[in-house]
Amino acid sequence: MPIATTSTEATHLLADDRSFQDLLWPYLAPYLVYVAISSIPDSLLPAEAAQGLKLVATAAVLFWFLKCYRFGPLKLFHGIIALLSLPVALLCWIGPFYLLSELGILDVVSSGKGETFSASYFYLRLLNSVILVAIFEELLIRVYVMGWLHQAGLQWQEKGMVASILDTLDQRPKFLIALPLSPFAVIGTTIVFAAGHQVHEYLSAALYFLFTTWLYKKSGSLWVCILIHGLTNLTIALLVRYAGMGWLWG
DSSP states (O other), X not given: OOSSOOOHHHHOOSOSSSOHHHHHHHHHHHHHHHHHHHTSOTTTSOHHHHHHHHHHHHHHHHHHTGGGOOXXXXXXXXXXXXXXXXXXXXXXXXXXXXXXXXXXSOOOTTSSTTOOOOHXXXXXXXXXXXXXXXXXXXXXXXXXXXXXXXXXXXXXXHHOHHHHHHHHTTSOOXXXXXXXXXXXXXHHHHHHHHXXXXXXXXXXXXXXXXXXXXXXXXXXXXXHHHHHHHHHHHHHHHHHHHSOOGGGGO
């Protein structure tokens, strides 16, 4: 039984007055800025300064394109759903690391336990991951990429997979009567989301994204996904800081 009925506001999060190609830059730019700054070597930009620059630059880009974004309504029960779902989200993310370690496939659990971070680095990274990453990743992946692949999936049997994906870039988002959660869109978006992480995080990212996509379907709210994303990143940061689980910030 659905947690909430999908509203028109939640269904239509992509502006329909521009093509997917025109919408690409507003959704992609914050991610590119964040990743570009993350790629600067410590020898050129100290870690604390990099976190500060990411905070300022990424927030500025998000603010610049703010009029392009739609989030849907935010209600109290969205926060309650996110809080109640947090343990499962954490299990989806952290559990696979221990599973891979137990199976002898990849052991990241035993690494990074003794890492220490300066207070300024920790709090700047905390702000980045809890607020900025939770917002721009959900906008890019859950709104833009999922909407794009959903519309492409409606045409792929006629045009072929690659042609339908490319042709959709020239199209405007179509009117939807439900969230863009077709199998084609969900599978494709899960792959894109996982690919944005490190190799040893692929399984965790896929499980986490599938679970939060289920929440998205049941709640009909992008805010549920943003809130649980932020809460998950907050909990991970606290585990890194106070439980010696530095490998979670590998």
